[in-house]
Amino acid sequence: MTSTEGSDCLFCKIVAGEVPADIVGESPSAIAFRDIAPKAPVHVLVVPREHHGDVSALAASAPNLLADLVEMADEVATDLSDGQYRMIFNVGPKAGQTVFHVHAHVLSGTQLGGF
Numbered sequence: 369m370t371s372t373e374g375s376d377c378l379f380c381k382i383v384a385g386e387v388p389a390d391i392v393g394e395s396p397s398a399i400a401f402r403d404i405a406p407k408a409p410v411h412v413l414v415v416p417r418e419h420h421g422d423v424s425a426l427a428a429s430a431p432n433l434l435a436d437l438v439e440m441a442d443e444v445a446t447d448l449s450d451g452q453y454r455m456i457f458n459v460g461p462k463a464g465q466t467v468f469h470v471h472a473h474v475l476s477g478t479q480l481g482g483f
Protein backbone atom coordinates (compact mmCIF):
# COMPACT_ATOMS: atom_id res chain seq x y z
CA MET A 369 0.00 0.00 0.00
CA THR A 370 1.12 3.58 -0.53
CA SER A 371 -0.05 7.00 0.50
CA THR A 372 -1.82 7.39 -2.86
CA GLU A 373 -4.35 4.70 -1.95
CA GLY A 374 -8.04 5.58 -2.04
CA SER A 375 -9.28 9.07 -2.78
CA ASP A 376 -5.98 10.23 -4.30
CA CYS A 377 -5.39 7.20 -6.52
CA LEU A 378 -6.55 7.51 -10.14
CA PHE A 379 -6.82 3.77 -10.72
CA CYS A 380 -8.71 3.25 -7.43
CA LYS A 381 -11.19 5.82 -8.78
CA ILE A 382 -11.48 3.91 -12.08
CA VAL A 383 -12.04 0.66 -10.15
CA ALA A 384 -14.74 2.43 -8.09
CA GLY A 385 -16.42 3.82 -11.24
CA GLU A 386 -15.71 7.40 -10.14
CA VAL A 387 -13.54 8.12 -13.21
CA PRO A 388 -14.71 6.84 -16.60
CA ALA A 389 -12.66 4.28 -18.49
CA ASP A 390 -13.08 2.07 -21.53
CA ILE A 391 -13.31 -1.23 -19.66
CA VAL A 392 -12.54 -4.34 -21.71
CA GLY A 393 -12.33 -6.99 -19.00
CA GLU A 394 -13.56 -7.53 -15.44
CA SER A 395 -13.18 -10.22 -12.82
CA PRO A 396 -13.80 -10.29 -9.08
CA SER A 397 -10.16 -9.32 -8.46
CA ALA A 398 -9.08 -7.22 -11.47
CA ILE A 399 -10.20 -4.94 -14.27
CA ALA A 400 -8.75 -4.13 -17.69
CA PHE A 401 -9.26 -0.85 -19.51
CA ARG A 402 -7.77 0.85 -22.56
CA ASP A 403 -4.83 3.19 -21.98
CA ILE A 404 -5.82 6.80 -22.64
CA ALA A 405 -2.61 7.33 -24.69
CA PRO A 406 -2.15 4.03 -26.56
CA LYS A 407 1.32 3.01 -27.77
CA ALA A 408 -0.02 0.11 -29.90
CA PRO A 409 -3.32 -0.78 -31.63
CA VAL A 410 -4.21 -2.69 -28.47
CA HIS A 411 -2.88 -1.04 -25.30
CA VAL A 412 -4.73 -2.13 -22.21
CA LEU A 413 -3.94 -1.64 -18.53
CA VAL A 414 -4.75 -4.52 -16.19
CA VAL A 415 -5.05 -3.58 -12.52
CA PRO A 416 -6.07 -5.36 -9.34
CA ARG A 417 -9.13 -3.94 -7.62
CA GLU A 418 -7.08 -3.82 -4.40
CA HIS A 419 -4.55 -1.04 -4.14
CA HIS A 420 -0.90 -2.08 -4.31
CA GLY A 421 1.71 0.47 -5.31
CA ASP A 422 3.72 -1.56 -7.79
CA VAL A 423 4.29 -5.12 -8.97
CA SER A 424 7.07 -5.66 -6.43
CA ALA A 425 4.69 -4.87 -3.56
CA LEU A 426 1.99 -7.00 -5.17
CA ALA A 427 4.29 -10.01 -5.59
CA ALA A 428 5.36 -9.75 -1.96
CA SER A 429 1.91 -9.38 -0.41
CA ALA A 430 -0.57 -10.99 -2.80
CA PRO A 431 1.07 -13.22 -5.44
CA ASN A 432 -2.32 -14.76 -6.24
CA LEU A 433 -3.46 -11.35 -7.49
CA LEU A 434 -0.39 -11.12 -9.70
CA ALA A 435 -1.39 -14.45 -11.26
CA ASP A 436 -4.90 -13.02 -11.78
CA LEU A 437 -3.42 -10.05 -13.67
CA VAL A 438 -1.48 -12.35 -15.99
CA GLU A 439 -4.59 -14.45 -16.61
CA MET A 440 -6.63 -11.36 -17.48
CA ALA A 441 -3.86 -10.00 -19.72
CA ASP A 442 -3.94 -13.27 -21.65
CA GLU A 443 -7.73 -13.16 -21.96
CA VAL A 444 -7.77 -9.54 -23.16
CA ALA A 445 -5.00 -10.11 -25.71
CA THR A 446 -6.90 -13.13 -27.02
CA ASP A 447 -10.23 -11.27 -27.15
CA LEU A 448 -8.89 -8.09 -28.78
CA SER A 449 -6.01 -9.49 -30.82
CA ASP A 450 -4.32 -12.80 -31.61
CA GLY A 451 -3.16 -13.70 -28.11
CA GLN A 452 0.40 -12.46 -28.69
CA TYR A 453 1.35 -9.53 -26.54
CA ARG A 454 4.01 -7.69 -24.59
CA MET A 455 3.39 -7.14 -20.88
CA ILE A 456 5.25 -4.39 -19.07
CA PHE A 457 5.25 -3.37 -15.42
CA ASN A 458 7.01 -0.08 -14.72
CA VAL A 459 8.39 0.04 -11.17
CA GLY A 460 9.41 3.47 -9.93
CA PRO A 461 9.74 6.88 -11.55
CA LYS A 462 13.09 6.04 -13.19
CA ALA A 463 11.35 3.21 -15.04
CA GLY A 464 8.57 5.56 -16.13
CA GLN A 465 5.94 4.70 -13.54
CA THR A 466 3.55 7.64 -13.18
CA VAL A 467 0.51 5.99 -11.55
CA PHE A 468 1.34 4.25 -8.29
CA HIS A 469 -1.35 1.58 -8.39
CA VAL A 470 0.17 -1.51 -9.97
CA HIS A 471 -0.81 -2.00 -13.61
CA ALA A 472 0.29 -4.30 -16.39
CA HIS A 473 0.59 -2.62 -19.77
CA VAL A 474 -0.61 -5.13 -22.38
CA LEU A 475 0.51 -4.19 -25.89
CA SER A 476 -0.70 -6.13 -28.91
CA GLY A 477 -2.21 -5.91 -32.38
CA THR A 478 0.94 -5.20 -34.38
CA GLN A 479 4.53 -6.32 -34.81
CA LEU A 480 6.24 -4.77 -31.81
CA GLY A 481 9.77 -3.44 -32.07
CA GLY A 482 12.69 -4.78 -30.10
CA PHE A 483 14.10 -3.06 -27.04
Ligand code: AMP
Pocket residue numbers: 378387389401402403404405406413457458464465466467468
Ligand atom coordinates in the same frame (compact mmCIF):
# COMPACT_ATOMS: atom_id res chain seq x y z
P1 AMP B 1 2.92 4.19 -16.07
O1 AMP B 1 3.65 5.33 -16.75
O2 AMP B 1 3.54 2.84 -16.25
O3 AMP B 1 2.60 4.52 -14.62
O4 AMP B 1 1.53 4.08 -16.85
C1 AMP B 1 0.42 4.88 -16.57
C2 AMP B 1 -0.46 4.81 -17.79
O5 AMP B 1 -1.73 5.28 -17.43
C3 AMP B 1 0.02 5.68 -18.96
O6 AMP B 1 0.28 4.85 -20.10
C4 AMP B 1 -1.15 6.64 -19.19
O7 AMP B 1 -1.38 6.90 -20.56
C5 AMP B 1 -2.29 5.89 -18.55
N1 AMP B 1 -3.40 6.71 -18.09
C6 AMP B 1 -3.32 7.85 -17.36
N2 AMP B 1 -4.56 8.30 -17.08
C7 AMP B 1 -5.43 7.40 -17.61
C8 AMP B 1 -6.85 7.30 -17.66
N3 AMP B 1 -7.65 8.22 -17.07
N4 AMP B 1 -7.42 6.26 -18.32
C9 AMP B 1 -6.62 5.34 -18.92
N5 AMP B 1 -5.28 5.37 -18.91
C10 AMP B 1 -4.68 6.38 -18.26
